[in-house]
Amino acid sequence: MTRKVLLLPGDGIGPEITDQAARLLGACQTAGLDIDVEKALVGGAAYDAHGEPLPAPTLEKARAADAVLLGAVGGPKWDAVEDLSKRPEKGLLGLRKHLGLFGNLRPALLYPQLAEASSLKPELVSGLDIMIVRELTGGIYFGHPRGTEERDGERVGYNTYVYGEAEIERIGRVAFEMAQKRGGKLCSVDKANVLEVTMLWRDVMERLAPEYPDVELSHMYVDNAAMQLVRAPKQFDVVVTGNMFGDILSDAAAMLTGSIGMLPSASLNESGQGMFEPCHGSAPDIAGRDLANPLAMMLSVAMMLRYSLGETALAERIEAAVGRVLDDGLRTADLADDSARAIGTRAMGDAVLEAFAQQA
Known part of the structure; x- marks a missing residue:
């Protein structure tokens, strides 16, 4: 049975790291995972487009999905929004509330x-x-x-x-x-x-x-x-x-x-539906500069496979791919001792995808 996955890129570095998660999902599909992937707006991006941090169509798609992958929300761009109910973070809180994501x-x-x-x-x-x-x-x-x-x-x-x-x-x-x-x-x-x-x-x-x-x-x-x-x-x-x-x-x-x-x-939530996201924030200071570390987002894909889709073998394959990339000494700027040797978001995504494919 085809499972539905909703991607919510959000704000700041969210779209960049979510792009790498989407590529990884594509590799999982090639490996036999039967999923249908959609995208929608949430947070500041949704406020800019629709005047709401959690538009009704986004919530509807989230409710229908088996799992949701979220990039990040928020940033100083929206600090001047006087109505607190319109702030980007309310989109995240709204998803937790309406989906019953208690754990x-x-x-x-x-x-x-x-x-x-x-x-x-x-x-x-x-x-x-x-x-x-x-x-x-x-x-x-x-x-x-x-x-x-x-x-x-x-x-x-x-x-x-x-x-x-x-x-x-x-x-x-x-x-x-x-x-x-x-x-x-x-x-x-x-x-x-x-x-x-x-x-x-x-x-x-x-x-x-x-x-x-x-x-x-x-x-x-x-x-x-x-x-x-x-x-x-x-x-x-x-x-x-x-x-x-x-x-x-x-x-x-x-x-x-x-x-x-x-x-x-x-x-x-109590039915096993989940929202999966990196623990870091939207990091607007490095957004669009190919500096963000995509590994937490890619490991969130692994958690999604394990806890919502029941695909433990694919989850372990992603985690092993991340380990192999680190074994090879590849680091983004937040992990590198020498920033001059750091690789970018896209290059780290490439490396994980290559290590994932080598396990086929």
Whole structure:
């Protein structure tokens, strides 16, 4: 049966890296993958064309797709848009909401060839392989009431951090099941010493634990987790946490791997449909200059194949191709010790495609 894949290039470097993902999808089709690929606008590009960051036709196509590949959204070009609901980032948040993408998987995997590029000593990160499971549709980013108002002659801003038991249990099961498939260790990150909502979070995780006797559950306050990520990151296997804490910790973990340009992510709903995107942003300062690292986007294709399309062999073939390219010493500017020796976006895409084809 033909599966539908929707490409959303977005803004900044999004179109450049998405072009490389499209080429990789073409190679997968040649290898026997039966997919139908469409493109649509989202983010700032959609706002410029239609006055909305998530036009109705884009959302309709996303709902009909088996998987969505997103480049990146946003940039200073749209900072002056006064209506916050029209900002590019609202396109991303809208997709998460309307598709029910509650579970975000962000691996922090260090390729051995890049140990020297990490911000930590090689001996601290060699062999690093962490999976951060982040709840994506609840927490303080979505809680109500929220806003700004005047109190006693001054402006006051407020947000509400809220989670229900069902939301916590849903993401908890994703994390426990992920730990079962990996090293059997799950660390739940909260701030249960001061926040009632994360006291509930901890209670629900403890209640789930007996259902997964093969998983060792531990708890850690978020401030300590941030410290431990840079002190001894290899102590972690799977980490599960709420939306805001996951947002912060996953970006910190990304830099342990040498470059955020290496890391893909997956956002899944309960039916297995997913949106897959690199962890980096739109990087408007290098857009259009053939400087962007496309590897996170190409590895996002691998995550899509594994988690939404059930094509594990093709996913492993892409990951092996990336490893071979790194073995050959090829680096984009964000990874290179000597920028004069760095290759561009298109050349890196060429190299991955060649290594992919050689495995046929």
